[in-house]
Amino acid sequence: MAEPQIVFDNVMKRFGDAVAVDRMQLEVAEGEFLAIMGSSGCGKTTTLRMLAGLETPTEGEIRLNGQRINELKPSERETPMVWQSLALFPFLNVIENVEYGLRMRGVEADERKRRARLWLERMEIAEFETRAIDQLSGGQKQRVALARALVTEPPVLLLDEPLSALDANLVVRMQGVLSRLQKELGITFVYVTHSQSEAFAMADRVVIMSKGRIEQVGTPREVYRQPASRFVAEFVGSNNILSGTVNNLQSGELVVDTGLGPVAAVRPDDRELTRGQAVELVLSADNLELSTTEPDSVNRVACKLVSEEFIGTVVTLLVESPGGVELRIQKQQRDIDQVSLEEDMPLWVSWSPSSVYVLPG
């Protein structure tokens, strides 16, 4: 079988003594929308810049379509990038910006104009053709940057936090634009972001990075429901993580002693567990049930309400168990409209054993 389009083979990048990217193994298939996620300084941008040739790997090999590209100059690669700052040329107008890549490839003026116009139309900014860059809005600039990068019909598009400067409702609109564009073109998008919502909304697969290492690669759902490590569990979503020791092991079932008392879980079938072993459990905030009366569930704890935080349609509640363990619970606003919440009010928290996830490791 042919090799995937992009391969990072044991790639290492050091800046002096600091390791920016540590022995990275990563494969990206043609036509995939891959998001690389992590907090700042995790090496995600360095990874993208190595792909564009703006940084050279210290060790290892990067292959594009089976060809080693480590030594290729940035100008010799077909890996255009959309910058966080957009990096549009302020001394050129809109269409001249879009034409730039074609001009550098020696495409004739008429043909250049024609192809640039097609892209301006496609990005719905044709009427701004002769505008100066500083006379465009944030969203319009975004579209110019995309047109400029895509006009040469590259096999791969690199995006470095392109939406971070936009305001919230525009971000959602541009996410739609990007997703649709990627599907229509069928080319590979490698998208670096620190925003979980952007990554999960658009990507086929997500790479979670921390301190130069890949923590997990998987679909958004996998990363969300089956985090590979405590770091991932803490990084994505709003998870409650409980430490405990395995108490009771039965076929298909597991009881773990935690700060909340014994917690019943479904026994993971992909690994060995022994009695007395220390494990960590993930209770997703959106998997916890809430009631004012004692529920009929194996896992239930009487807690009191500490605080509530309202963000749009979702409410995050913080409750405290008698043992002092704090739990985050996420509910749709309309689901708890009937209950009048007061501070310190007693609440029952319950969850099914199947919603408990045992962290590997």
Add this chain to the structure above:
Amino acid sequence: MNRPDVYASTWRLPVIVWQCLFFVGPLLFMIAVSFFLVKNYRMQEAFEMANWSRMMTRGYFWDAYWYTLGLAAASTVLATCLAFPAAYGLAFKVSESTRRWIIFLLIIPFFTSYLVRTFSWYVLLAESGVVNAILGKLGFGPYTMLNSAFGTLVGYMTLTLPLVVILQTLSLANVNRSLIEAAHNLGAGRMRTIFTVIVPSAKVGLIIGAVFCFILSFGDFVAPYYLGGSKPPTLPILIIDTTKSGQQWPRAAVVAVVMMVTLLTAAFTAITMAYRKRR
């Protein structure tokens, strides 16, 4: 006027008074002098066009004018081209601390009098000077380098190059690095990036460097006098000669006013070009 305005204007006042007393005043006086008359080696207040009509119709004036303009233009092009590779290296190829040191070193020439620096070229460029001695050993020359346009240009470079390099370096160092990366990313090699992205981005600084070079060269007396040998004369030399021969201060003032107008026009055009925004 409310109180903060009075306070602020008080601080602005010294500069305004200084400029009026020692720049605008003398300038207006010089323009007035250009209409005065000289009788029996004495200047007399008058308002006559005689000096203007005389100078404007003299061939030697226009020869000097075009020669000076041409030399200053050549000096501007030469300094801009010579300075650019150096400034590019300083802006992009060295660390920030190295850049700081070299800019400091570039200021050192200004510690010595320009006259002294010009004279030291004598030792190097004379018929029996250091350069010809070395060339002679290699079997070339001797070449006449002093008392020529070449000599004058060497002088102009001595005067202007350090300043032009500094101005260019500062403007190149401020070019947004991600624009340069974007150019590479879109397929531009190093040279094309310089001409399509770096030069347009640093346009203002590059033009201001050139303007300074033009102004300094156009008005310089020392280089064309000592290294150019006064032949053919440039406008500053013409001014000196005119005042010496028959106390013709009014005619010298005419030359000076023409120089001022030329410089103002050149500087204004250049600055307008530098800041011209595309719509």
